[in-house]
Amino acid sequence: MSVVDREFQKDDFQFAHKEGEKLIDTNYKATSYLKDVWGNFKKNKGALIGAIIIAIIILFALIGPSMNEHTYKSMIHGHECLTPRLPGIEKIGLFDGEYHGVKQYATEELENVYYWFGSDTQGRDIFTRVWDGTRVSLIIALAAVLVDVVIGMVYGLVSGFMGGRVDIFMQRFAEILNGIPTLVVVTLLGLVLPPGITSIIFALVLTGWIGMERIARAQVLKVKEQEYVLASKTLGASNFRLIFKEVLPNIFGQVIITSMFSIPNAIFLEAYLSFLGLGVPAPLASLGSLVSDGYKSMTTYPHILIIPVLVLALLMVCFNLFADGLRDAFDPKMLNK
Amino acid sequence: MKKYLLKRILISIATLIVIILVLFLLMDLMPGTPFNDEKLTEAQLALLYEKYGLDKPLIIRFFLYLKNMVTGDLGVSYAINKNFAISDMIKGRLQVSLLVGAMAMVFGTIMGLLLGVVAALNHNSWIDNLCSGISVLGVSLPSYVVALLLAYFIAYKLKWLPILYNQKAPIVSLILPALALSVSPTANIARFTRSEMIDVMNSDYMMLAQSKGIKDHKLIVRHAMRNTLIPIITVMGPILVNLLTGSSVIEKIFGIPGIGSLMISGIQQNDYNVTIACSFIYSVMYIVTMLIVDILYGVIDPRIRVSKDGA
Numbered sequence: 001m002s003v004v005d006r007e008f009q010k011d012d013f014q015f016a017h018k019e020g021e022k023l024i025d026t027n028y029k030a031t032s033y034l035k036d037v038w039g040n041f042k043k044n045k046g047a048l049i050g051a052i053i054i055a056i057i058i059l060f061a062l063i064g065p066s067m068n069e070h071t072y073k074s075m076i077h078g079h080e081c082l083t084p085r086l087p088g089i090e091k092i093g094l095f096d097g098e099y100h101g102v103k104q105y106a107t108e109e110l111e112n113v114y115y116w117f118g119s120d121t122q123g124r125d126i127f128t129r130v131w132d133g134t135r136v137s138l139i140i141a142l143a144a145v146l147v148d149v150v151i152g153m154v155y156g157l158v159s160g161f162m163g164g165r166v167d168i169f170m171q172r173f174a175e176i177l178n179g180i181p182t183l184v185v186v187t188l189l190g191l192v193l194p195p196g197i198t199s200i201i202f203a204l205v206l207t208g209w210i211g212m213e214r215i216a217r218a219q220v221l222k223v224k225e226q227e228y229v230l231a232s233k234t235l236g237a238s239n240f241r242l243i244f245k246e247v248l249p250n251i252f253g254q255v256i257i258t259s260m261f262s263i264p265n266a267i268f269l270e271a272y273l274s275f276l277g278l279g280v281p282a283p284l285a286s287l288g289s290l291v292s293d294g295y296k297s298m299t300t301y302p303h304i305l306i307i308p309v310l311v312l313a314l315l316m317v318c319f320n321l322f323a324d325g326l327r328d329a330f331d332p333k334m335l336n337k
Numbered sequence: 338m339k340k341y342l343l344k345r346i347l348i349s350i351a352t353l354i355v356i357i358l359v360l361f362l363l364m365d366l367m368p369g370t371p372f373n374d375e376k377l378t379e380a381q382l383a384l385l386y387e388k389y390g391l392d393k394p395l396i397i398r399f400f401l402y403l404k405n406m407v408t409g410d411l412g413v414s415y416a417i418n419k420n421f422a423i424s425d426m427i428k429g430r431l432q433v434s435l436l437v438g439a440m441a442m443v444f445g446t447i448m449g450l451l452l453g454v455v456a457a458l459n460h461n462s463w464i465d466n467l468c469s470g471i472s473v474l475g476v477s478l479p480s481y482v483v484a485l486l487l488a489y490f491i492a493y494k495l496k497w498l499p500i501l502y503n504q505k506a507p508i509v510s511l512i513l514p515a516l517a518l519s520v521s522p523t524a525n526i527a528r529f530t531r532s533e534m535i536d537v538m539n540s541d542y543m544m545l546a547q548s549k550g551i552k553d554h555k556l557i558v559r560h561a562m563r564n565t566l567i568p569i570i571t572v573m574g575p576i577l578v579n580l581l582t583g584s585s586v587i588e589k590i591f592g593i594p595g596i597g598s599l600m601i602s603g604i605q606q607n608d609y610n611v612t613i614a615c616s617f618i619y620s621v622m623y624i625v626t627m628l629i630v631d632i633l634y635g636v637i638d639p640r641i642r643v644s645k646d647g648a
Contacts, residue, residue, distance in 0.1 A: 179352030316477040
């Protein structure tokens, strides 16, 4: 009598599907999210160029220092303050090592010597030092941002997810820390810590993670009320799982964008520290310390200053263009602006 | 509103106390004593310690220090101007620093608004692209790189403006530093103005105003500009902070006798007291700026007040 009792037989149901009648929508093929992002990103010429230039700079930072026989600290007496000289191009009168009408390379000893970017006041090869410095600057920036992301994301996720008292307490703490100007923190730490790459990274991280924390927390607040998180919760997922398995993957895009914007900022702060004389210890080079060295002889030998400044500026502009493009690609709403 | 105000002020005070605590601990942990003179006997040292309150426990010394800092007694310089009160050294310098900052802010706001509005009105044309290009450059170039370029080309090569600060003509010699400092505010304001203005221009009330036959310039000035300007205050905070960060190096490059260059001298000559005093001044300026900007947001835009209360 009751409907529930009825047992289903194998042939009770049959597929309505008929052979040769497959319906596939070819006009609106589904694309994956990442493909969409890449498609949007490709359209942005500035961002693409930025990405390419960053790749080239990174490549040079890796192989540049070993492209000639000089090292970042090898000084050659008698080779001080030479202007750039490039083989080939020197024939048309550019980069021929001329300084105020004097051919600097015209002596017997220097005739077959080429300093592609010139040499500095202590007879060191600027080409090697610039790429070595770029490498150091990039390492500092990338490491600092990576640590920022890890600390900031965990802090923001926990704070946003827990809510209530925990959130209030954690936010007040972050707010107070954020109230201390980065400039002061970085300077004071630079004074106290022994000079070196690790100290600089530490100084940059100490306040740098707060920006990341804010993004992570804001995203968590947005995501955590959504149905899929609720669904997971009803299925008995632990807080740990909810935070790291459900919420984290969905805020990743935002975090990547923010970290891309933080990289130029970290490069800038490192350069700032070096300018104050609190940067990497000599003879190690970073873009900041090269600029700061070059500044001392700016009026007499401008090439020592201008080359690192160009690399620094190019790097910063390209990272910003790249981050801009990435943001627009992740968020198509921004595209038409 | 009252609750919001109170909360902001309390947080600012807490921040200030934390900063003073950190500065105090740094001072305390620094190796050596202020009386590094070998001729002093034990008894004399004890007397000196007593005189300056250094024989008291840490907590009491901290409160003494707190009292001194708040009342403006920043200690004496050890190296730059031996035994000279730092508060006297800072007095004249603060004015110069603030003057450069104010000039940079005025330059930046005017140029930024101009760039942003022009870009937005010529949306998606080559003018827009040009303006956006300039602002990307401005956002990404560190102010001291701009300063170096300006100093080299305009001051050294073309000799249009002085390269170093001249006390007799402060305004003229501050033009270049202020320009260099204003690059980042200009770019930030331009970017923000542009996107705000485009939003406003596409809004329904603008369409209504247009359909009522209001003339173009009136439309832009009266309706679009007004609604664009309000949100710009929200970016003022970070911009002012950037200005603070940039100023010390700029002061050093152009030889401006301001707080920033004093701080750098302090660092380079190991004059901890001076460095810490300058850090303190910077922190106070920073905290006050953030407080004012935050309160302004709340006054101008009730939505922020509510959401911040909730947060």
